[in-house]
Amino acid sequence: xxxxxxxxxxxxxxxxxxxxxxxxxxxxxxxxxxxxxxxxxxxxxxxxxxxxxxxxxxxxxxxxxxxxxxxxxxxxxxxxxxxxxxxxxxxxxxxxxxxxxxxxxxxxxxxxxxxxxxxxxxxxxxxxxxxxxxxxxxxxxxxxxxxxxxxxxxxxxxxxxxxxxxxxxxxxxxxxxxxxx
Amino acid sequence: xxxxxxxxxxxxxxxxxxxxxxxxxxxxxxxxxxxxxxxxxxxxxxxxxxxxxxxxxxxxxxxxxxxxxxxxxxxxxxxxxxxxxxxxxxxxxxxxxxxxxxxxxxxxxxxxxxxxxxxxxxxxxxxxxxxxxxxxxxxxxxxxxxxxxxxxxxxxxxxxxxxxxxxxxxxxxxxxxxxxxxxxxxxxxxxxxxxxxxxxxxxxxxxxxxxxxxxxxxxxxxxxxxx
Numbered sequence: 001x002x003x004x005x006x007x008x009x010x011x012x013x014x015x016x017x018x019x020x021x022x023x024x025x026x027x028x029x030x031x032x033x034x035x036x037x038x039x040x041x042x043x044x045x046x047x048x049x050x051x052x053x054x055x056x057x058x059x060x061x062x063x064x065x066x067x068x069x070x071x072x073x074x075x076x077x078x079x080x081x082x083x084x085x086x087x088x089x090x091x092x093x094x095x096x097x098x099x100x101x102x103x104x105x106x107x108x109x110x111x112x113x114x115x116x117x118x119x120x121x122x123x124x125x126x127x128x129x130x131x132x133x134x135x136x137x138x139x140x141x142x143x144x145x146x147x148x149x150x151x152x153x154x155x156x157x158x159x160x161x162x163x164x165x166x167x168x169x170x171x172x173x174x175x176x177x178x179x180x181x
Numbered sequence: 182x183x184x185x186x187x188x189x190x191x192x193x194x195x196x197x198x199x200x201x202x203x204x205x206x207x208x209x210x211x212x213x214x215x216x217x218x219x220x221x222x223x224x225x226x227x228x229x230x231x232x233x234x235x236x237x238x239x240x241x242x243x244x245x246x247x248x249x250x251x252x253x254x255x256x257x258x259x260x261x262x263x264x265x266x267x268x269x270x271x272x273x274x275x276x277x278x279x280x281x282x283x284x285x286x287x288x289x290x291x292x293x294x295x296x297x298x299x300x301x302x303x304x305x306x307x308x309x310x311x312x313x314x315x316x317x318x319x320x321x322x323x324x325x326x327x328x329x330x331x332x333x334x335x336x337x338x339x340x341x342x343x344x345x346x347x348x349x350x351x352x353x354x355x356x357x358x359x360x361x362x363x364x365x366x367x368x369x370x371x372x373x374x375x376x377x378x379x380x381x382x383x384x385x386x387x388x389x390x391x392x393x394x395x396x397x398x399x400x401x402x403x404x405x406x407x408x
Contacts, residue, residue, distance in 0.1 A: 131336065132300055133399030139335040147333040153397060154339040157327035 028082040036085045055107040061142045096122040114140035214401035223404040247372040253288040254281040258295030260321040285311040296324035310407040320350040346379035
């Protein structure tokens with residue numbers, strides 16, 4: 001994944017630079033982990049991307065990476081820019097950006113709890129966010145088997161039946177329409 | 182001879198005292214989750230059964246209870262959205278003697294509004310135990326029955342009846358306010374028939390309920406029974 005895209009350095013990226021196109025008003029750019037915070041600082045201070053919309057992670061377990069996405073917004077040009085950063089899954093650590101936007105600390109605290117990505121120096125990053133007293137592996141990691149965990153932990157009531165939606169609808173409700181699905 | 186007899190008697194007396202003390206200690210709640218300096222603030226006495234009155238007195242009391250159901254205004258899940266239209270003029274729950282109260286101490290009906298995450302369950306247990314008896318629980322929505330659409334989630338429980346006793350379930354996702362009123366009428370009927378003994382059931386199976394609760398609530402930093 002990382003090799004397919006050309007990683008950019010701070011000097012290379014300009015306002016007019018055609019980064020990876022999304023929909024209108026939304027673009028993505030791929031940055032190396034060591035350059036990322038400097039790049040985002042430049043976006044905020046020089047290029048007018050003053051608003052951190054969200055900050056999230058995706059688990060690409062096949063490539064052994066977490067892809068962090070910093071979504072920033074420019075009010076003047078009404079442009080969203082997603083800064084994507086790949087970090088290795090093993091011992092995942094990333095530089096904190098709470099000094100740029102204080103509310104980033106909350107996102108980082110959530111990522112620590114849900115993915116196990118550490119952000120050293122971020123305020124309260126080790127406090128529990130939603131899961132109180134969670135001891136297992138972070139639940140949003142894809143090796144975590146949610147269904148198995150639920151069955152072992154929360155007394156499932158026997159007798160649950162799951163229907164194949166299309167087949168069930170075909171049989172019960174709309175016999176003619178179901179064939180077109 | 183005399184002396185040895187006296188010794189024997191004394192030993193037996195001490196042993197009996199010791200046994201009684203041990204029994205009393207066993208009957209006390211451990212309150213392990215509390216910090217040592219906080220233990221004095223909380224009661225460690227186990228809850229005890231409240232037996233119903235005899236005959237016509239209980240019938241009268243049950244009739245009175247069924248006419249005045251005060252619900253705890255604690256929306257534990259998305260199902261709480263169905264309680265709002267219930268208050269307004271279209272459905273008007275007040276004509277059935279139902280009204281919402283802001284604190285557990287004043288209310289007798291607890292509506293579990295849909296899914297309950299582990300974090301919420303801790304608050305549910307606390308609120309339920311603080312409510313004064315007789316108290317009743319309505320399970321609103323499929324999630325309280327078998328987890329509903331969140332049945333395989335890492336953070337939502339499947340069956341609320343494993344953690345607190347439930348009197349009436351209202352199935353659906355979401356049930357409409359009419360169904361909720363139907364549930365209330367069913368609850369009233371059951372109260373009049375004297376079938377809503379959930380509070381005593383909770384006390385009888387107290388250890389089982391506590392074990393289930395503690396199995397999933399890992400950071401247990403509250404007393405074992407919340408008065």
